[in-house]
Amino acid sequence: MDQDANRRMKIDFVVAFLAIAVLAAVFYAIDLFDLLYRTTRAHEDWELDELIIVILALPAPLGWLAYRLSRLSVAVMERRLAAERELAHARKIESLGLLAGGMAHEINNQLVPVLGMAEMLLNATPADNAQRRKLELIVQGAERVRDAVAKVLKFARRDGGPSETCGVTSVFDNIEDMLRISCPSQIVLTIERVQAAGRVNISADDLESIVINLFGNAVQAMEGRHGELRIVATQVKGGADGRGRDLPANRFVRLVVSDTGPGIPAGVLDRIFEPFFTTKEAGGGTGLGLAHIKAVVEAAGGRIDVETEVGAGTTMIVHIPMLQGAA
Amino acid sequence: MARILLIDDELLVLESIKFMLEDCGHAVDTARHGAQALYEMTTKPYDLVISDVVMPELDGLQFLREARRKYPDARFLVISGGGRRSVDDYLDEASAIGADAVLSKPFKMDELMTAVAAALA
Numbered sequence A: 001m002d003q004d005a006n007r008r009m010k011i012d013f014v015v016a017f018l019a020i021a022v023l024a025a026v027f028y029a030i031d032l033f034d035l036l037y038r039t040t041r042a043h044e045d046w047e048l049d050e051l052i053i054v055i056l057a058l059p060a061p062l063g064w065l066a067y068r069l070s071r072l073s074v075a076v077m078e079r080r081l082a083a084e085r086e087l088a089h090a091r092k093i094e095s096l097g098l099l100a101g102g103m104a105h106e107i108n109n110q111l112v113p114v115l116g117m118a119e120m121l122l123n124a125t126p127a128d129n130a131q132r133r134k135l136e137l138i139v140q141g142a143e144r145v146r147d148a149v150a151k152v153l154k155f156a157r158r159d160g161g162p163s164e165t166c167g168v169t170s171v172f173d174n175i176e177d178m179l180r181i182s183c184p185s186q187i188v189l190t191i192e193r194v195q196a197a198g199r200v201n202i203s204a205d206d207l208e209s210i211v212i213n214l215f216g217n218a219v220q221a222m223e224g225r226h227g228e229l230r231i232v233a234t235q236v237k238g239g240a241d242g243r244g245r246d247l248p249a250n251r252f253v254r255l256v257v258s259d260t261g262p263g264i265p266a267g268v269l270d271r272i273f274e275p276f277f278t279t280k281e282a283g284g285g286t287g288l289g290l291a292h293i294k295a296v297v298e299a300a301g302g303r304i305d306v307e308t309e310v311g312a313g314t315t316m317i318v319h320i321p322m323l324q325g326a327a
Numbered sequence B: 001m002a003r004i005l006l007i008d009d010e011l012l013v014l015e016s017i018k019f020m021l022e023d024c025g026h027a028v029d030t031a032r033h034g035a036q037a038l039y040e041m042t043t044k045p046y047d048l049v050i051s052d053v054v055m056p057e058l059d060g061l062q063f064l065r066e067a068r069r070k071y072p073d074a075r076f077l078v079i080s081g082g083g084r085r086s087v088d089d090y091l092d093e094a095s096a097i098g099a100d101a102v103l104s105k106p107f108k109m110d111e112l113m114t115a116v117a118a119a120l121a
Helices: A004-031 A031-040 A051-056 A060-126 A134-157 A168-182 A205-221 A289-299 B011-023 B033-041 B060-070 B087-096 B109-121
Strands: A186-190 A225-239 A253-259 A302-308 A313-323 B003-007 B027-031 B050-053 B077-082 B101-104
Touching: A004 A031, A004 A051, A004 A060, A004 B033, A051 A060, A051 B087, A060 A134, A060 B011, A060 B109, A134 A225, A168 A186, A168 A205, A168 A225, A205 A225, A205 A313, A225 B087, A289 A302, A289 A313, B003 B011, B011 B027, B027 B033, B027 B101, B033 B050, B033 B060, B050 B060, B050 B109, B060 B077, B077 B087, B077 B109, B087 B101, B101 B109
Parallel strands: A186 A225, B003 B027, B003 B050, B050 B077, B077 B101
Antiparallel strands: A225 A253, A253 A313, A302 A313
16 A cells, blocks of 8 residues: 555656656746746846746646645555554454353353253143243243354354355245335335346355345335335446445455435444444344344455435445356 | 263353253263363263363363373263354364264253263264
């Protein structure tokens, strides 16, 4: 990054030097000294006319050079600040992941007596005993906590297991009906996935949860109002257009989920991928959905972007790498 | 009925799993960490050793390596509730270094008995 800035600075110096030389030559050619001599009350003993001309020619290119250098240093500083912010964010996510892992370990351990002993008591309680239902509730509650913790641990996972793959078409076949049924009637749902026939580098469960999560967020964003929700899956090549320009030149499946909801305000936009950050009311969401999607997509070598405009809607764009040689 | 050595640093967990195993008719001894378990194994033979992973002194994976080397014919069931790494990571590594069966915490009685049977099979 800084090498690029150095290269640009060298180019600016060369351009400034050439500009000075060209201007000096032009001034000399048009005999600027004579022009000034005739049109001003210049001293008669001016002899160093070439030098004067060069001095007259200096302010413009030097001013331009100063302007360029200041722009360049501001850009370098901004890039450093952005890199520092990104690093701080990554450290925060990392420590949250560790915290989640530690908490999950503690909860899993303490659930052993809860689940195990409640079940033992349940087995020892006669079928006609009214206390059985209470023990069943303890077992069911402990099982729910176990499932919730498994989700958190999955998020805390950093190095993952062997990578799985899935077919985009079969995933959509599985969930398309469910999405259509669960979409509120005031929202017009459009699903387009004609070109996305290939296999991608994540598991079917993860791809399903990405689509369902983004769909759920969009529906909640348009809560109680009429609107349009579009889910489009296409194949693209990294670098093919503006949206994929930072991606390597591999083939990707691009999943775009857009809504016509209220959009995401700037203060919220910076935080939507943070674990445990949610704008939903208590009980409405854990704040892990988008953080999990981002972790899964990036672990697979893809990325997630968001385009939003307050009052107009939000578009989530997910790029997931396709398997090499996949159709 | 099997003679089982159960290793876990959490007393609540240790006692609970002991109850569950005894309820199914097994004879259970306990140890709080791997080093203690290695000592216990020198005192009498066990049909099965059930070990947690994250423990002080000698953790479950180090214990398994050591015990597998000393007792090639012993049977091991490794249990884990995760930690700095995910449950699957710990259990995959345990399988790779010689656990006969693995089980994630928490578990129900039938899941524990299935895992015990698999480790003894």
